[in-house]
Amino acid sequence: MENFQTLKLLDYFRKPIEKLGVDYTSMRKILQVKLTMDKRRVPTIFTQSNTKKEGNQFLKSLWLYALFGLANIPFILLGDNYLFQMSIVFGIAMFIIMTSMISDFSSVLLDVRDKTILQTKPVDQKTISASKLVHVIIYLFFLTGSIMTIPLLVSLFTKGILFFLVFLIEIIFVNLLIIVITALLYLFILRFFDGEKLMDLINYVQIMLSLATIVGYQLVIRSFEFINVDIHITLNWWHFFLPPLWYAAPFEWVLNGKTDVYIMIFTVLAFLVPMISIALYIKLMPAFERNLQKLTAQSTGKSSGRKESFIGKWICRNNEERTFFRFANQMMKQEREFKLKVYPSLGLALVLPFLLFYNEVRFRSLEEIASSQYYLAIYICLLIVPTIIMMLKYSGTYKGAWIFRTAPIQHPAPILKGTLKAFLVKLFLPVFILQSLVFGFIFSAAIIPNLVAVLLSSFVYTVLCFLSLKKALPFSESFKAGQQGEGFTIFVLLLLIGPLIGLHYVSSMVSFGVYFYIAVLLLANYFLWSDRTFQRVKIRFND
Amino acid sequence: MDEKQQPILSLEDVTMSFNNKMVLRAINLKVYKGQIIGYIGPNGAGKSTTVKIMLGLIEGYHGKITVFDNDISDGKVDYKKKIGYVPETAELYDNLTASEYLSFVGELYGVPPEKVESKARRLMEKFGLEEVYHSRLSSFSKGMRQKVLLISSLLHNPDLLFLDEPLSGLDANSVMVVKEILAKLAAEGKTIFYSSHIMEVVEKISNRIILLSEGQIIADGSFDELKKQNTEGSLEQIFNQLTGFHQHQEIAADFVSVVQEV
Numbered sequence: 001m002e003n004f005q006t007l008k009l010l011d012y013f014r015k016p017i018e019k020l021g022v023d024y025t026s027m028r029k030i031l032q033v034k035l036t037m038d039k040r041r042v043p044t045i046f047t048q049s050n051t052k053k054e055g056n057q058f059l060k061s062l063w064l065y066a067l068f069g070l071a072n073i074p075f076i077l078l079g080d081n082y083l084f085q086m087s088i089v090f091g092i093a094m095f096i097i098m099t100s101m102i103s104d105f106s107s108v109l110l111d112v113r114d115k116t117i118l119q120t121k122p123v124d125q126k127t128i129s130a131s132k133l134v135h136v137i138i139y140l141f142f143l144t145g146s147i148m149t150i151p152l153l154v155s156l157f158t159k160g161i162l163f164f165l166v167f168l169i170e171i172i173f174v175n176l177l178i179i180v181i182t183a184l185l186y187l188f189i190l191r192f193f194d195g196e197k198l199m200d201l202i203n204y205v206q207i208m209l210s211l212a213t214i215v216g217y218q219l220v221i222r223s224f225e226f227i228n229v230d231i232h233i234t235l236n237w238w239h240f241f242l243p244p245l246w247y248a249a250p251f252e253w254v255l256n257g258k259t260d261v262y263i264m265i266f267t268v269l270a271f272l273v274p275m276i277s278i279a280l281y282i283k284l285m286p287a288f289e290r291n292l293q294k295l296t297a298q299s300t301g302k303s304s305g306r307k308e309s310f311i312g313k314w315i316c317r318n319n320e321e322r323t324f325f326r327f328a329n330q331m332m333k334q335e336r337e338f339k340l341k342v343y344p345s346l347g348l349a350l351v352l353p354f355l356l357f358y359n360e361v362r363f364r365s366l367e368e369i370a371s372s373q374y375y376l377a378i379y380i381c382l383l384i385v386p387t388i389i390m391m392l393k394y395s396g397t398y399k400g401a402w403i404f405r406t407a408p409i410q411h412p413a414p415i416l417k418g419t420l421k422a423f424l425v426k427l428f429l430p431v432f433i434l435q436s437l438v439f440g441f442i443f444s445a446a447i448i449p450n451l452v453a454v455l456l457s458s459f460v461y462t463v464l465c466f467l468s469l470k471k472a473l474p475f476s477e478s479f480k481a482g483q484q485g486e487g488f489t490i491f492v493l494l495l496l497i498g499p500l501i502g503l504h505y506v507s508s509m510v511s512f513g514v515y516f517y518i519a520v521l522l523l524a525n526y527f528l529w530s531d532r533t534f535q536r537v538k539i540r541f542n543d
Numbered sequence: 544m545d546e547k548q549q550p551i552l553s554l555e556d557v558t559m560s561f562n563n564k565m566v567l568r569a570i571n572l573k574v575y576k577g578q579i580i581g582y583i584g585p586n587g588a589g590k591s592t593t594v595k596i597m598l599g600l601i602e603g604y605h606g607k608i609t610v611f612d613n614d615i616s617d618g619k620v621d622y623k624k625k626i627g628y629v630p631e632t633a634e635l636y637d638n639l640t641a642s643e644y645l646s647f648v649g650e651l652y653g654v655p656p657e658k659v660e661s662k663a664r665r666l667m668e669k670f671g672l673e674e675v676y677h678s679r680l681s682s683f684s685k686g687m688r689q690k691v692l693l694i695s696s697l698l699h700n701p702d703l704l705f706l707d708e709p710l711s712g713l714d715a716n717s718v719m720v721v722k723e724i725l726a727k728l729a730a731e732g733k734t735i736f737y738s739s740h741i742m743e744v745v746e747k748i749s750n751r752i753i754l755l756s757e758g759q760i761i762a763d764g765s766f767d768e769l770k771k772q773n774t775e776g777s778l779e780q781i782f783n784q785l786t787g788f789h790q791h792q793e794i795a796a797d798f799v800s801v802v803q804e805v
Binding site for chain 1 (some may be wrong): 620626635
């Protein structure tokens with residue numbers, strides 16, 4: 001194990017840490033092991049790509065955070081309406097730090113192995129808690145450093161030393177607040193719910209962060225458009241619940257000399273709340289450790305899935321297919337790793353058409369758009385189809401797939417068909433229906449036949465994607481093993497959306513052309529979804 | 544049993560409850576140097592709980608526990624320096640290599656780094672694991688992990704060993720080796736507290752058997768003593784008799800009849 005620079009730096013604090021009654025030598029060893037393990041972990045922000053290399057992935061992801069940090073600069077430069085500007089700066093910073101804290105450091109706070117491995121050794125609880133805290137602080141230091149260094153420097157050179165100092169001190173307090181709030185949030189959830197709920201929450205935050213990364217680029221670019229807006233905030237009582245405002249207030253006080261009651265209360269809150277929550281945290285730490293045991297306890301779930309089996313009865317022709325429809329449904333709903341990889345792109349598909357609209361609205365009026373063929377933008381939904389169909393092969397629990405091979409299944413056709421249908425019902429349709437509603441609202445009910453055509457061509461597209469991608473049994477391969485060499489196929493498949501839109505466009509030029517197009521699509525679907533197509537599929541078993 | 548000796552471990556009226564459910568009801572137990580104790584009982588009898596309490600993993604018990612003359616409720620952790628522990632669930636930091644993990648654990652127990660390294664390497668060799676010494680634990684099979692856990696519990700030459708199902712996942716040859724190791728360790732004066740569900744093994748290696756049922760000790764003595772008290776022959780049968788379990792044939796018959804339905 002290497003001797004980390006961070007730990008060498010920590011050695012300077014040896015004396016004060018020992019004063020607190022912590023066994024420094026043991027703490028250092030624990031941290032060394034933890035940092036070594038972190039080096040071998042991939043942070044959420046990178047899960048979209050398939051990098052599995054040595055070296056601290058976290059440190060390598062820092063430049064991405066630095067990029068996020070740049071989004072703060074325009075708000076710092078904007079003017080001297082600090083309450084507005086700085087609350088946005090702190091809002092952005094808190095969002096990024098908090099989400100990455102939950103998604104990447106939950107494993108630090110919630111590592112249940114610590115109990116069996118560390119507490120059975122001659123190491124006291126205080127040292128274990130201290131090493132957990134220092135571990136989190138080390139990371140927050142890097143994270144905040146990469147997000148805030150450039151904005152801090154910019155503020156130093158444009159706003160002067162006083163601004164810089166207030167900014168710096170507040171960043172430290174914000175971090176304290178975030179550590180404690182996260183821990184208290186976990187404590188709260190563990191107190192009232194079981195570990196599964198907490199894991200779900202972490203999973204959703206991870207999904208949100210991944211989505212925010214994708215959409216973030218768009219928003220950052222657009223945020224520059226707000227720059228010249230002059231904004232006056234009228235303060236209300238509910239503003240007290242917005243921490244970014246607390247941290248914006250001291251700037252008004254120190255730099256603009258404002259001493260309104262609101263500003264002063266905010267300032268006090270900014271410093272007092274972190275202090276109080278730390279006291280609370282220290283007090284509740286033992287309870288937290290106790291409740292952590294719930295993470296390993298079995299939870300009693302209730303049976304569900306009546307809705308799915310009802311739908312399954314309608315859309316699946318035989319029992320075998322129905323079985324796998326239900327199975328795939330459950331896997332998609334429950335497998336966290338799968339959700340983490342797939343749900344962000346679902347979110348993207350949901351947002352993208354509207355981003356396109358947003359661009360259009362700036363040049364044309366909504367009425368103009370409504371009378372155009374711009375509803376074809378809904379085809380963007382199809383972008384997610386190839387990647388998700390590729391993903392259907394993978395699972396975090398891929399080892400369970402032996403059951404497919406030992407069970408007496410004649411041909412995998414029903415497995416594949418059931419899974420594809422589950423994908424359409426569970427993942428694709430919700431996105432599509434939601435968008436159809438919005439599109440229908442904008443373009444009037446007249447586009448309904450067109451939406452039907454889009455839906456039918458997406459069914460065609462699904463089968464085409466499946467047939468051209470590498471085939472394997474659903475959920476049967478490891479995420480780590482896979483995902484190579486399919487990039488090109490996916491690229492070609494994405495290009496295929498173009499002709500689909502083209503055909504639709506051409507058909508809509510002729511009167512009643514859409515209905516003719518629908519008829520053609522129905523026919524195509526009939527052949528593509530027939531058992532014959534699927535029975536011709538060859539599955540490659542790899543073991 | 545040498546009663547004049549100081550007990551290594553003693554439990555006096557130890558009671559524990561989770562959410563108003565009594566898990567341990569007044570456990571009284573004295574353990575002496577060199578004993579291999581087979582700690583057995585049905586699932587949920589409180590075996591793991593007892594061990595976890597003694598290791599300070601679970602707090603909130605009532606009664607008095609003394610390990611090496613220290614009352615463990617005093618909050619000091621030094622008594623753990625002479626204890627080795629193999630947990631039931633093979634929990635490891637599996638992102639680490641065997642070498643890294645073993646050095647880490649050894650050093651936590653206060654063994655000097657140079658010494659841990661060579662000791663761990665030699666012990667791994669003995670188990671035939673020298674080739675994977677620098678591989679990540681995540682690539683290890685269940686049996687290999689179990690061997691690493693065993694080594695990690697012995698690196699600091701402990702006087703007292705808590706082993707929770709230490710043979711799980713090991714092949715027959717390794718089982719023989721480990722059984723022999725335990726016997727040798729006990730002969731060297733180490734005390735072994737051993738819990739398992741495999742009665743044949745417990746019967747063979749323990750010189751004292753403690754049977755726990757519903758949070759109470761219902762039998763305590765050597766295998767021969769237990770045989771005398773009970774009419775049954777094997778430890779498995781004694782186990783069934785003492786825990787009041789006689790329905791195994793009926794349950795099996797019912798089970799099979801459900802299987803036949805289809």
